[in-house]
Amino acid sequence: MTNEFILRSIFVGACGTAAMDVWAIVLHRYFNHPKPNWGLVGRWFLHLPFGFMFHKDIAAEKSFWFEEEAGWVAHYVSGIIYAAFLMKWGGAAWIAHPTLIPALIVGWVTVGAGWFILQPGMGAGVAASKRNNAGTIRIFNLISHTWFGLGLWIGALILAR
Numbered sequence: 001m002t003n004e005f006i007l008r009s010i011f012v013g014a015c016g017t018a019a020m021d022v023w024a025i026v027l028h029r030y031f032n033h034p035k036p037n038w039g040l041v042g043r044w045f046l047h048l049p050f051g052f053m054f055h056k057d058i059a060a061e062k063s064f065w066f067e068e069e070a071g072w073v074a075h076y077v078s079g080i081i082y083a084a085f086l087m088k089w090g091g092a093a094w095i096a097h098p099t100l101i102p103a104l105i106v107g108w109v110t111v112g113a114g115w116f117i118l119q120p121g122m123g124a125g126v127a128a129s130k131r132n133n134a135g136t137i138r139i140f141n142l143i144s145h146t147w148f149g150l151g152l153w154i155g156a157l158i159l160a161r
Contacts, residue, residue: 001084008095009087012155013080016107019151020079020144033140042071044122058122082110083152098156100149107149111141 027033046064047055055061064070086106087095094102115127115138124130128137 008159009080009084012152013083015155016148016151017076017079020148023147038071039068042067045074046070053121055123082106098153098160100153103153104149107145111145114141
């Protein structure tokens with residue numbers, strides 16, 4: 001990997017992740033939707049090196065003083081990794097002339113990481129199946145990751161100009 005590829009991945013991934021975060025802010029500010037709890041996500045990631053991937057309830061597990069920061073870092077690093085995947089998958093032609101559909105596909109595919117790894121790992125079940133509002137959570141996950149895909153595409157467009 002070249003330094004240019006890494007820097008492009010960072011920029012495009014940060015744009016995608018920021019688009020998702022702006023959507024969360026809009027939902028919270030104008031529709032009173034709860035903000036994502038990056039502290040609990042950070043707690044989950046911080047338990048991984050100790051061999052704990054699946055928890056009954058991540059909120060009941062040992063906390064870390066820096067778990068919110070760790071959650072934000074994990075959130076953005078994940079976005080950067082997905083952007084690198086998108087650019088490898090799309091190749092030089094996509095990087096030079098980004099199109100929307102591949103970015104949206106990556107955004108939608110990344111929902112699977114939440115549904116099949118993060119949510120069960122935190123105790124919410126596969127695709128939030130243990131939550132009373134699982135259907136609503138799934139819809140919001142799909143919409144949020146659509147914004148992520150849009151942000152990836154916009155970030156790639158900015159670099160292609």
